[in-house]
Amino acid sequence: MKNSLVKEGKAEFYASLEDKISKKLNVFYNPRMELNRSMAVLLIKSYFSDKAKPRAKPVRIALPLAASGARGIRIALECPDVSKEILFNDMNEDCFKAIKKGLKKNNLAFPVFKEDANEFILKQRPFDYIDIDPFGSPNPFLDSAVKSIRNKGIIAVTATDTAALCGTYPQACRRKYWAVPIRNFLMKEIGLRILIRKVQMAGMQYDKALFPALSYCSEHYFRVFFHVRKGKEQCNRVFREFKHLRVDGLDFEARNNPEKACFGPLWAGELNDDALIKEMLAIAEPEKDPGKLLKTLADETETKAFGFYELHEIAKKLRTSPPRIIKVIDKLREKGFCASRTHFSGTGVKTKAGLKEIEKIIKQQQQ
Ligand SMILES: C[S@@+](CC[C@H](N)C(=O)[O-])C[C@H]1O[C@@H](n2cnc3c(N)ncnc32)[C@H](O)[C@@H]1O
CATH class of the missing domain: 3.30.56.70 (N2,N2-dimethylguanosine tRNA methyltransferase, C-terminal domain)
Structure with a gap:
């Protein structure tokens, strides 16, 4: 299958452009995930900017499931105020070649690997930013990611298995996310909070506390960026926010103790970091999708409502x-x-x- 030259943001790269988006594409690219990539660019620009205080070392960024390299090439071109080292990886031979070609096309020089994502992360660690953007659940990559992230770094996670998290397949949610999902109007928020807790559980095994910096759901996927803070005390802060959901008709409540007909356990704390969202909002174009979403998230965050x-x-x-x-x-x-x-x-x-x-x-x- 021939790859096409694709343009997204400031990047040009090579990918399989087909009407039907599927895992089977030899160089996977989903134009509907542009928002997902744009949010990563905005977050890296805001969180790692060395405009105010230059960093001693470049930000070390891992893209273990890079596919066409679109995300990494965009980060390279669209975050000029962040000194960075971007490491691309995809175990698919066609992707490996397409990433190399894409980097050349944009006059960029960054290392590209062709390994299993977990091996790549563990061999090349540590990182300041790791982006887990898989087909389906992020579960298989969480352990290596939390082991390999530096203190104060960011782990970004995408989950496209929303049918499990939103309660279409409750048994799959129990199995994969160790929680009971709900299938009513709250299902997206509860699914997101169940996913957050699962990732936090992976971090706590290594005394790493993961606090949501930015989380949202869009179309067919969930996305969460976590701030990482090392230490038992920080982990205990996370643990205190694990609760159950009690539902009573159209009313609901987050509770400490489970009881009959409860959902979760889930993360009942803040979904977004207020200050970070405001910084991202300040640099986003207000009329475009990331700007619109960030504005709603900023308003939601202000309510502090569960x-x-x-x-x-x-x-x-x-x-x-x-x-x-x-x-x-x-x-x-x-x-x-x-x-x-x-x-x-x-x-x-x-x-x-x-x-x-x-x-x-x-x-x-x-x-
Ligand atoms: C959903 S796509 C990634 C999309 C990409 N991050 C983007 O923004 O366009 C998932 C990619 O992970 C790769 N992949 C799947 N399992 C992998 C593994 N265990 N190790 C390395 N790459 C893997 C696939 O070849 C595919 O290119």
Whole structure:
């Protein structure tokens, strides 16, 4: 199969361009994952920038599942204020060749490896940034990644097995993520929180605490960037945020102790680092997808809310027509509550106001 020259961001690279995206492509490239790659670029630009304080050593970046090399070439070209060393790896021979060709095309010189991802990570460690972007679950690569990340580094994880995490296949979730998923309006947020806990469990075995710096779900995948902090105390901080979800109709609560009909365990702490999101937002183009997503994530983060309320379902329960989401948010803010839309659902509201308050507002709006 012949590869095509593809352009994304500032990069040009070689990949299989087919109408049907599948694992079988000899040099895998999914144009729908551009947002995923753009967020990595923005995060690296913000988190590792040495504009304010130059670093003693370049940032060591690992792309163990690099495919066409698109992500790494973009990082190389689009993060000029980060001094960096990027190591590309893919065990597929065609990918290995395509990455080399892509680097040459962009006048870049970085090492390229053709090994099993775990061997590559363990042999070339340590790293400041490791990007695990596999087909399906990141599980097979977590152990080597957490062993090989430096203190204060970042581990980025993609999971495309959303059917397990969102409760279509609950047994697969139990098996792979050691947690019970939910299959209702909260399934995406709960799936993301279950994934986060699983990655954190891998880190804690080595006294490495992984705090979500940025997490989101988009189309068919989950994505989380973790800050890594070494030490038992930091791990205990993570552990304290492992909770269970209790659901009562359209209401819910994160609890310390499991009981009957509980979901999880899951990470009940913050999904995003407020300060980092603001920095990324400041350099993102507001009208493009990463800028739009970051704005919603920044608003969500401000509410400090676990879960969200689904207005259409609440209206249905109240036997009334669905309210305009913006009106409900405005009303909550008028009453002194922090409230925002959520990227998890077009009809969801994040707030700590509680279900009763939202029901009251919906009823008042119908009068
Ligand atoms: C989802 S693609 C990666 C996409 C890429 N990160 C991007 O942004 O376009 C997964 C890649 O991992 C490679 N791969 C799968 N298992 C691997 C393993 N155990 N070791 C090394 N490479 C592997 C595949 O050849 C494929 O190119």
